[in-house]
Amino acid sequence: MNEKVLSTLEYEKIKQAISGYLSTQNGKKELEELKPVDNPRTIEMWLDETDDGAHILRLDKEISIQKLEDVTPYMKRLSINASLNGTELSKINKILKATTYLVRFFNGLKDDKVLLKRIYKIINEFQTVPTISRRLSDSIDDDGRILNTASKELNSIRRRMEVVKSEIRSIMNKYTQKYSSDLTDPIVTIREDRMVLPVKAEKKNKFGGIVHDRSSSGQTLYIEPASTVGLNTELREKQIEERHEERRILAELSDLIRPYQTEIINNAKLLGHLDLINAKAKYARAVEATRPAISVENKVYLKKARHPLISMDKVVANDLYIGEDNKAVIITGPNTGGKTITIKTIGLLQLMGQSGLFVTANEGSTIGVFDNVYADIGDEQSIEQNLSTFSSHMDNIVDILNSITKKSLILLDELGAGTDPKEGAALAMSILDKIGAVDSEVVATTHYPELKVYAYNREKTVNASMEFDSETLQPTYHLLMGVPGQSNGLNIASRLGLDSSIIDEARSLVDQDSQDLNNMIVELTDQTKRAREEADSLAENLSAAQEIHSELSEEFGKYQKQKDRLVTSAKEQANEIAESAKKKANAIIKDLRKKQQAIGKVEVKENELIDAQGQLNALRHDVDLTHNRVLKRAKAQHNFHKGDDVKVKSYGQRGVLVKKLDNNNWEVQLGILKMKIPESDLEKIKVDNDEKRFNTKVRRTSSSGLSTKLDLRGHRYEEAMHEVDQYLDSAVLAGYPSVTIIHGKGTGALREGVTKLLNKDRRVASFGYSPANAGGDGSTVVKLR
Incomplete structure (x- = not known):
């Protein structure tokens, strides 16, 4: 992309x-x-990355990355053995x-599918070196200070230094308590890296020791007492050793x-790239931008496009499309009507999209x-500057015409302005013909x-x-x-x-064709405005209708389910009544047969009895329960076999089936007891192999008093x-x-x-520092298993 259009x-x-x-x-x-590119694969890849971040x-x-500086200069120093x-x-x-x-963060996302x-x-592409990182963490803090844990020797030296400092203090x-009247101030100060006392000049012989400095007035001598000379000397030696x-x-x-x-430099570049992906995604969220589709045929369609640099509560969104039958779009209208912002919006969103950025337009934009992208856009100049403005525009357009291809996008603001209207219009049409x-x-x-x-x-x-x-x-x-x-001047x-x-005089001076054209434009504008308002109204009505349709569909579905349940229930009740009547009828028929056999005389024909029984059977309504999950589960719970684990419902105890005693009873082993239990009082249960006889339940309970934050500041290490x-x-335990x-x-x-503790703890799934706006490396967020 040419630099001028990026600026424009x-x-x-x-x-x-x-x-x-x-x-x-x-x-x-x-x-x-970062600059726009014209490679579709690169643009698609960049948009994929921004899409991932979003x-x-x-x-x-969030892809949380703390503040990191460029370490390339340090790597160069290492390369020369510094x-x-x-x-x-x-x-x-x-x-x-x-x-x-x-790496841990994204492994966690992978685990979460x-x-x-x-x-x-x-x-x-990251190359982790955890052993080196741990060694550095044990040796250097975040501010670059060397820790006591860097080596045993350093730890020993510093511990001895603290002891000596304590003795000197x-x-x-x-001295400060016993000889406070002999001191200028009852304090201990430092001169030449040694602890000294500010002694009044006239009292120096009372202390002895070494004079290290004198005040500008000469009234105060900074003396190292003789009793601390040896300790201060030892401290100095330890400092040198340190x-x-x-x-x-x-x-x-x-x-x-x-x-x-090489690995560190590569990791630093990858971290910077992920940081940029995160920034692109955050910016897209801030301006409510969306991912555009890509058209290699250059069919641009931006739905409700907004200029990203204008506040969202002020900007007016417009549908913008070019390409195919709209290879050239000529926008006319009054000054300050938004023409310049419109073409700037087209150009800027196109540059953003070709940079892998989301665009401030609705979903489905292309x-x-x-x-x-070439642009000749400039603010309107005063009359005195018309000649220079026209020349400047012409220079720019000449450069554009010498550079464009059929794959270029040209944006021209106030084409042909700055000269005689007739000449300007003719020149504008010739330029458009050339393009x-x-x-x-x-x-x-x-x-x-x-x-x-x-x-x-x-x-x-x-x-x-x-x-x-x-x-x-x-x-508008x-x-x-x-x-x-339309021309609105009159x-x-x-x-x-x-x-x-x-x-009226002015209208008479305007030729009839111009007036007719203007009247036609007024009518078209009114029609378009009404069409847009009607389309907006229809869109609202459609949305409301779709919402009502969705609610009705949901309620109708509920009604159908309820109706099916009621019908099924009614059939079941009818079957129960019919079954009862059938049993009674069978009993009567059986009794009649016995009586007939007893008297050896057939009073009722057999076929009549069969017909009567068939009529009774016809009273039954079949209910299709083959797909009823509840009944399937209930049936499975009562499909008993020897050795099954069961629950005796009346006792609430578990047991094992030993053998079936008859059609309705089982012998059940309950602990050391064997009992006869009705089959209706049994329920089959599923027991894991590890648990086979005993089932211990561990249940997490919520803790109303436990905070999700633990503050260690001010506490001792252990x-x-x-x-x-x-x-x-x-x-x-709190879950x-x-x-x-x-x-x-x-x-x-x-x-x-x-x-260190979290690295070794099996309860921890992952951990890392809080985001920069939530404390940064002053706190650690721990994800529990």
């Missing part, structure tokens, strides 16, 4: 807005280098820790990471893939009425205009496709009170670690999915302790 369409302002969501130097560097945000999650200082090593470790955190198009592939405090050991540790750590320079010959897409704005006729008569050229409300004399900023802009003048004789262990037990442990930043001892 304010593309850099979009990048500035995205930059506010970045936290890494590499992310900011990649954003600075999907993660929709899940109320040693890094603590601050530089700390920044490298932040990259290693961020890499480990993100979250589908992403591109980011999982990026994560696979104790002696010095005794510096030597620190240098040795830094050299060792530098040597440790030196073989991994962008093209242009090899370049049409190349077959480029072009959107142009103009005031010239001749171009309305030009657009009407030219193939693949369409008129468009910005709507103007003649009642309020205000523009709505774009009307297919309708040329109407406006009339409504503002200009004498009617003047208006006490804090014990608290974390107990708190995780309570959180697991919490995740908790937050607040350890603060400080020296980093609590943070490192918490990290």
Whole structure:
């Protein structure tokens, strides 16, 4: 893309807005280098990445990356065998820790079956070196200070230093209390890295020792008492040993990471790329942007497109489409009616889409893939500047015409303006013919009425205009496709009170064709406005009708289910009645047969008895219960076999079937007892093999008193670690999915302790620092199993 169009369409302002969501130097560097491309596969890949980031945000999650600096200069120093200082090593470790955190984070998303198009592939490119990260974490805190745990020697030296300092302070405090009147101030101060007392000059002989400094007035001497000289000397020696050991540790750590320079630089770049993806997604959410489809045929259709730099409560959305039959769009309308913003919106959204950004338009919008976007857009100048303005525009248009291809998009504002109207209109039409010959897409704005006729008569050229409300004399900023802009000068003048004789005279000077054209445009505009209002009304009615239809469908479904249940219930009741009658009838028929046999005389014919029984059977209504899940489960629970585990409902006890005694009773083993139990009092149960005879239930209960946050600030290390262990037990039992442990930043001892404990804890699924706006590395979010 040419740099001029990026400036004209304010593309850099979009990048500035995205930059506010970045936290890494590499992310900011990649954003600075970001420009629109004309490769459809690259655009699709970038949009997939932004889509992944937006999907993660929709899940109320975030690609959380703390502030990271560019470590490339440090890697260059390592390549020449230099040693890094603590601050530089700390920044490298932040990259290693961020890499480990993100790998865990996205592994968690994989476990949760979250589908992403591109980011999982990026994560696979990370190369973690956990052993080196742990070594750095044990040695350097986040501020670059070397920790006592960096080496046993350093720990021993510092512990001895603390003991010596404590002894010196104790002696010095005794001096300040006992000889306070001999001191300028009863305090202990430092001179030449040694603890001294501010002694009044006249009292120096009372203390002895070494004078290290004198006040500017000469009234105060800074004396190291003789009793502390030996301790101060030892402290000084230990300080020298400490510096030597620190240098040795830094050299060792530098040597440790030196073989991994390539991996660290690659990880840093990937972190920056993920940071940019996250920033793109956050910006899209902030401006309510959506993912566009891509048309390699350059059919651009932006639904309800909005300019992203105009506040959403002020901007007017318009449908914009070019391509196919609309290769050239000529927009006419009054000044300040929105023509310039409209063509800027088309150009800027196209640049955003070709940069892998979502566009501020509704779902289902489509962008093209242009090899370049050219724009000649400038503010209207004063009369005195017309000549220079016209020349400037012509220079720009000459450059454009020499560069365009059939894959280019050209945006021309006030084409042909700045010269004689007749010449300007003729020149504008010739320029549009030249662009049409190349077959480029072009959107142009103009005031010239001749171009309305030009657009009407030219193939693949369409008129468009910005709507103007003649009642309020205000523009509505709505774009009307297919309708040329009307001339409102005489109407406006009339409504503002200009004498009617003047208006009539002016109308007589306008030729009849122009008046007829203007009247036709007024009528078309009114028709289009009514059509849009009716379409909006119909859309609302359709939405309401669809909602009612959905509710009715749901209620009808409920009614059908209820009806089926009622019919089934009625049939079952009828069957019960018929079954009862049938039993009674069978009993009567049986009795009659016995009597007939007894007297040896057939009073009732057999076929009559069979017919009567058939009529009784016909009273029964069959109910299809083959698909009734409840009955299936009930039947399965009463399909007993020897050895089945059962529950005796009357006792509430479990047992095992030993043998079937008769049609209605079973012998059941209940513990050490064997009992005869009716089959109707039994219910089959399913028991795991491990549990076969005993079933112990462990149930999580919610804890109304347990917070989801544990604050360790101000606690001692051992006490804090014990608290974390107990708190995780309570959180697991409470059923919490995740908790937050607040350890603060400080020296980093609590943070490192918490990290070590969580690394080894089987109750922990994953963990990582809180987002930057929720405490950053001052607290850790723990996801529990």
